[in-house]
Amino acid sequence: MSQLPLYVGIVCVTAIIITMIICKVSLETIFGLIIGLMIIAFVVANLIDL
Secondary structure (H helix, E strand, C coil), X not given: CCCHHHHHHHHHHHHHHHHHHHXXXXXXXXXXXXXXXXXXXXXXXXXHHC
C-alpha cells in the first residue's frame, strides 16, 4: 500500500507529459501542475499512513 502514491505520481507525470506534447502547453503551467500534484500526493500519502 505504501507504493500507491509512487504509482499515482508516475501516472500523473506521464499524463502531464502526454498532454504537454499534444497541446503544446507552456513549461510554466506544467511545473505549476507538478508542484500541485506533489503537494496532493504528499497529503494523500500521509492520509494513507494514518
